[in-house]
Amino acid sequence: MPGTMEPINIGLMGLGTVGGGVAAALSNNAEEIQRKTGRTVCLRRALVRDAGKTREPAPPAGVLTTNPEDILADPEIHVVVEVMGGDSPAGEYLERALAGGKHVVTANKEVMARRGASLLALAQSQSVNLLFEASAGGGIPIVGCLMSQLLANDIRSIRSIINGTTNYILTRMARSQTPFAEALSEAQSQGYAEADPTNDVEGIDAAYKLSVLGSLAFHQSIPHEAIHTEGISRLGPEDFRYAAELGYAIKSLAIAAAQPDGTVQARVHPALVPEDHLLAKVDGVYNAVEVTGDLCGQIILHGQGAGRDATTSAVMGDILNVVRFIDSAGPPPLLPVPNGRGHQVGNSIRPIDELSSAYYLRLTCADQAGVLAQIARLLGDGNISIATVIQKDTDPGSGTAQLVITTYPSREADVQTALAAVAKLGVVVSVDNLIRIEQ
Ligand SMILES: NC(=O)C1=CN([C@@H]2O[C@H](COP(=O)(O)OP(=O)(O)OC[C@H]3O[C@@H](n4cnc5c(N)ncnc54)[C@H](OP(=O)(O)O)[C@@H]3O)[C@@H](O)[C@H]2O)C=CC1
Numbered sequence: 439m440p441g442t443m444e445p446i447n448i449g450l451m452g453l454g455t456v457g458g459g460v461a462a463a464l465s466n467n468a469e470e471i472q473r474k475t476g477r478t479v480c481l482r483r484a485l486v487r488d489a490g491k492t493r494e495p496a497p498p499a500g501v502l503t504t505n506p507e508d509i510l511a512d513p514e515i516h517v518v519v520e521v522m523g524g525d526s527p528a529g530e531y532l533e534r535a536l537a538g539g540k541h542v543v544t545a546n547k548e549v550m551a552r553r554g555a556s557l558l559a560l561a562q563s564q565s566v567n568l569l570f571e572a573s574a575g576g577g578i579p580i581v582g583c584l585m586s587q588l589l590a591n592d593i594r595s596i597r598s599i600i601n602g603t604t605n606y607i608l609t610r611m612a613r614s615q616t617p618f619a620e621a622l623s624e625a626q627s628q629g630y631a632e633a634d635p636t637n638d639v640e641g642i643d644a645a646y647k648l649s650v651l652g653s654l655a656f657h658q659s660i661p662h663e664a665i666h667t668e669g670i671s672r673l674g675p676e677d678f679r680y681a682a683e684l685g686y687a688i689k690s691l692a693i694a695a696a697q698p699d700g701t702v703q704a705r706v707h708p709a710l711v712p713e714d715h716l717l718a719k720v721d722g723v724y725n726a727v728e729v730t731g732d733l734c735g736q737i738i739l740h741g742q743g744a745g746r747d748a749t750t751s752a753v754m755g756d757i758l759n760v761v762r763f764i765d766s767a768g769p770p771p772l773l774p775v776p777n778g779r780g781h782q783v784g785n786s787i788r789p790i791d792e793l794s795s796a797y798y799l800r801l802t803c804a805d806q807a808g809v810l811a812q813i814a815r816l817l818g819d820g821n822i823s824i825a826t827v828i829q830k831d832t833d834p835g836s837g838t839a840q841l842v843i844t845t846y847p848s849r850e851a852d853v854q855t856a857l858a859a860v861a862k863l864g865v866v867v868s869v870d871n872l873i874r875i876e877q
Pocket residue numbers: 451452453454455456457485486487488489491520521522523524527545546547548572573576629630631632633743744745746749
């Protein structure tokens with residue numbers, strides 16, 4: 439490690455939306471960083487795929503490289519900041535960096551969801567830090583909050599909006615009837631979306647983030663593969679209209695909740711949220727995380743969940759904390775190492791089938807008398823009671839009508855069985871959507 443008067447050198451892996459923001463902050467805020475940490479923090483190398491790309495601002499001469507060894511094998515680089523994205527090769531680079539005694543800061547939720555447990559154990563064994571605030575919630579300091587200030591709590595639940603791209607798209611669709619593809623392209627041009635936006639719109643990115651947050655909150659591994667995950671691509675403009683008529687907004691929620699039997703329920707899916715709930719008011723690229731703990735009660739953190747500056751704030755916070763750690767000469771970092779003290783071995787995720795929830799159901803049916811009665815009978819046979827009904831002759835002359843039903847809370851497994859029976863009714867043309875209602 440560097441002597442007390444020497445600079446701390448950063449090896450930046452990735453110089454895109456977030457990496458560009460971090461490089462700019464290291465340069466523009468150099469004096470302030472020096473004032474706050476007593477150290478000069480220098481960008482020594484920046485790894486990219488294409489060194490010929492035009493970059494604004496252009497990095498200083500000699501900084502760009504396409505060879506990861508220029509960072510991993512350089513003993514003068516003390517901190518690796520990974521903002522490349524994806525599991526591989528980023529994951530292998532981080533393993534190498536930690537094994538080589540370098541501190542690591544990453545914004546990569548996929549790597550932390552897939553390899554966080556082993557990376558944290560490696561960091562612990564090497565007495566180096568591994569910080570990952572930007573991996574969930576963008577500029578919202580939720581990771582640090584769960585790791586430190588809320589640590590004394592028995593966390594009961596996390597209910598959150600943790601994908602900026604999706605929330606941006608849903609807001610545009612609800613407010614201005616913007617078509618899905620156009621709203622996605624706007625989110626991409628603002629730098630919010632992942633390299634493969636399927637991860638955003640299909641809920642995969644939110645599942646990675648929920649895996650990170652849930653593992654910290656419940657002190658057990660919440661594997662992303664075990665999280666029930668649904669995307670937003672099946673939502674149509676009519677769903678937003680009907681939801682508003684019923685007094686709800688549609689949001690993509692990521693929820694992890696402790697169950698009385700010690701298991702955890704973890705799910706990412708679109709949901710109807712009452713219009714007066716705080717989560718319903720989170721719009722555009724903003725995210726929010728509601729944490730309920732036995733001591734703190736309910737806390738809601740709200741802020742920008744994606745974008746260059748907000749994410750740079752989280753990454754830079756981690757960098758400055760690493761610099762302070764280097765100079766603290768204190769004990770090794772206290773990382774949330776899985777299977778370590780207070781961390782349960784194994785995991786127990788409750789299957790979605792056992793969830794009890796109210797539902798919004800949209801159907802296209804024959805426009806004739808008695809249809810609702812037939813559907814109500816089949817739902818009733820499956821122990822599902824109807825709460826409200828909206829009937830619309832949306833396409834006069836077509837012989838079909840739209841039926842929107844909300845139900846009282848019922849078991850997911852019962853709803854799926856009853857719906858399969860409803861779909862087979864001759865008078866039902868199509869089952870267009872089924873969305874959970876979150877109170
Ligand atoms: N954008 C956002 O709002 C947020 C992003 N994140 C996370 O931050 C990370 C980076 O995201 P973002 O900045 O948007 O991504 P970008 O696609 O904008 O940038 C990725 C950068 O990594 C470089 N890169 C990618 N793969 C390789 C590789 N195999 N070898 C060398 N260089 C590589 C690219 O090089 P080149 O420039 O040559 O193409 C580019 O500079 C991701 O993990 C993302 O999930 C987290 C929170 C918010």
